[in-house]
Amino acid sequence: MVKCLIVDDEEPARELIRLHLSDFEGFEVVASLDNGLDAFTFLQKNVIDLVFLDIQMPKISGLELIGALKAGPQFIFTTAFREYAANAYELDVLDYLVKPITRERFMKAVFRYMHKNMQPPPDYQDAYHFFKVGREQVKIFLKDIIFIEGLADYIQVHTVHHAYIASEKLGYMEEKLPEQEFTRIHKSFIIALDKMTSYTAEQVKLGDRSLPLGRLFKGNFLKKVSSKTEKN
Known part of the structure; x- marks a missing residue:
């Protein structure tokens, strides 16, 4: 209860x-x-x-x-x-x-x-989500996602293999993705925390790609980074 x-x-x-x-x-x-x-x-x-x-x-x-x-x-x-x-x-x-x-x-x-x-966390290595890409439902493993970019009524899912344009909204994905592995850093970006290579007060770097760190999302981002660091 x-x-x-x-x-x-x-x-x-x-x-x-x-x-x-x-x-x-x-x-x-x-x-x-x-x-x-x-x-x-x-x-x-x-x-x-x-x-x-x-x-x-x-x-x-x-x-x-x-x-x-x-x-x-x-x-x-x-x-x-x-x-x-x-x-x-x-x-x-x-x-x-x-x-x-x-x-x-x-x-x-x-x-x-x-x-x-109230939901048991899935085994992250096997977890996946189907994204509507054109007329197809494409299966993407969560461990392969680097970041997701919001594009109005669409999103671009950047993975280690390919980038997909999918018919979905960023806010929905924020709720569906496991929060211990992903975090929203800007109104237009959700990142996979394990793909982050460095960050500053203004941006987050994932490999050779730098994304802006929004003021409204900075507090939650720093809290998650700190939690991940303590566990490791």
């Missing part, structure tokens, strides 16, 4: 999240709170897996709450303000939902949580 906490100073907003969440089996709303300070106290005493968190609230903001926690659950922001997105992703939140939150957008956020936490 996934234990959830809802934190929002508006009761209708809390009830809407509870309603959306009722569509999913295995998710339990343990508590629903109207301010960040009570949420901070609650999280010190209870084990929670997922928090739906507003940003602008009385006492302390959602951003301040996450900053005050040394460790804790995963967070999905639910806010009426788009301008905090950059701050949110620097805190490595799972998703950022802008009110009014539609059922479809909410489902996407929950599926993202499920994909990250």
Whole structure:
């Protein structure tokens, strides 16, 4: 059972999240709170897996709450303000939902949580994905991918053997690829971490190809690089 906490100073907003969440089996709303300070106290005493968190609230903001926690659950922001997105992703939140939150957008956020936490990782050496290339479905092993470039409604999959133009969107691939092996470094690029040869504050190098490192993606990129380094 996934234990959830809802934190929002508006009761209708809390009830809407509870309603959306009722569509999913295995998710339990343990508590629903109207301010960040009570949420901070609650999280010190209870084990929670997922928090739906507003940003602008009385006492302390959602951003301040996450900053005050040394460790804790995963967070999905639910806010009426788009301008905090950059701050949110620097805190490595799972998703950022802008009110009014539609059922479809909410489902996407929950599926993202499920994909990250509730599926057993495949054997990476044997893992593959079928890409629609022209009229064919082309099987590409994930271990062969160097990076993927977004081209509007298409992507270009660069592998160790060939580059393929496939009918897919980059955002979809970001959700489908194993996050421990791949990371998005720019609005237009996803890279395979094991193919990276060097990086700076502005770019990532994969062999003889240099790709830009976007500001919004830098925090998550550095976190993954650090995690990989510690494991090795």
